[in-house]
Amino acid sequence: MSEATAPSFAYLGPAGTYHDEAARAFAHRLGIENPELVECPSLSEVFDCVDRGRTEYGVVATENALEGPVTATLDNFAFRSSATILGEHVLDIHHCLIMHPDATRDDVKTVVSHPQGLGQCRRYLNDKLHGIPTMTVASTADSARRAAADKSVAGIGNAFAAELYGARVEEACIEDHFGNQTSFALIGRQGHVPVLTGTKFKTSLALFLQANRPGALLMILSEFAYAGINLVKIQSRPTKQALGDYMFFVDIEGSTSDLEVQTALNCLRLKLREVKVLGSYPVE
Numbered sequence: 001m002s003e004a005t006a007p008s009f010a011y012l013g014p015a016g017t018y019h020d021e022a023a024r025a026f027a028h029r030l031g032i033e034n035p036e037l038v039e040c041p042s043l044s045e046v047f048d049c050v051d052r053g054r055t056e057y058g059v060v061a062t063e064n065a066l067e068g069p070v071t072a073t074l075d076n077f078a079f080r081s082s083a084t085i086l087g088e089h090v091l092d093i094h095h096c097l098i099m100h101p102d103a104t105r106d107d108v109k110t111v112v113s114h115p116q117g118l119g120q121c122r123r124y125l126n127d128k129l130h131g132i133p134t135m136t137v138a139s140t141a142d143s144a145r146r147a148a149a150d151k152s153v154a155g156i157g158n159a160f161a162a163e164l165y166g167a168r169v170e171e172a173c174i175e176d177h178f179g180n181q182t183s184f185a186l187i188g189r190q191g192h193v194p195v196l197t198g199t200k201f202k203t204s205l206a207l208f209l210q211a212n213r214p215g216a217l218l219m220i221l222s223e224f225a226y227a228g229i230n231l232v233k234i235q236s237r238p239t240k241q242a243l244g245d246y247m248f249f250v251d252i253e254g255s256t257s258d259l260e261v262q263t264a265l266n267c268l269r270l271k272l273r274e275v276k277v278l279g280s281y282p283v284e
């Protein structure tokens with residue numbers, strides 16, 4: 001009998017990123033013991049892997065408690081990808097200042113990390129490493145790799161990345177607020193069967209207006225109110241057509257298999273340019 005290949009997960013790599021941690025958490029929830037982890041250099045490439053069937057799943061950050069929505073993910077959902085959200089997972093994020101094993105703080109001439117890492121430690125950097133230039137790199141794991149190779153470089157990432165690349169943790173929990181968390185979405189190709197079960201569901205939508213006219217947003221919200229549907233989240237993104245033109249991401253309680261959700265979506269489809277259902281999935 002031939003051995004079945006393990007389901008594959010595309011994630012923002014390399015090994016040791018927070019996306020890596022989230023991908024392993026999803027694999028664990030799905031009961032997959034040895035997932036094939038496919039590292040990607042950007043979030044767009046994670047979406048491409050899923051849309052083209054290169055991997056069964058993808059893992060993309062959607063929102064951070066300190067930095068807000070992850071715009072690269074939202075723009076892929078709105079304008080590039082047809083992937084479906086299958087689940088969400090929230091990770092506690094505790095960053096470390098990562099240095100070369102032999103370096104002292106006096107050696108450090110640059111602090112590098114992913115923009116999210118730098119942004120979530122802005123106050124720490126200003127207070128404790130004041131005046132030291134920062135530089136963005138592709139991921140927090142990449143910053144650990146660079147710190148391990150150069151005494152003048154410090155990185156920001158997790159302790160696992162520091163260990164993996166042979167660097168050391170100079171200081172732990174340097175994030176600006178202790179309640180720092182990031183929410184990640186598990187995505188699959190459009191039409192992927194649901195893989196996670198639950199009792200309460202959520203549905204994510206991308207809504208595009210016909211025209212920017214008075215009451216357009218009120219009309220959207222009214223359809224949910226009429227159908228008795230509770231809103232979980234609403235945020236706007238530029239349509240990229242003209243300054244001041246926005247589309248909306250809305251999360252609602254319930255699933256597309258619920259009659260009231262179907263009713264609200266059918267009403268919205270009559271009034272909006274596009275109603276893109278990003279997925280219905282269990283609330284964590």
Ligand SMILES: O=C(O)C(=O)Cc1ccccc1
Binds near residue numbers: 016
């Ligand atoms: O570099 C990492 O470890 C990441 O996972 C980067 C990241 C984190 C949160 C949102 C977008 C990218």
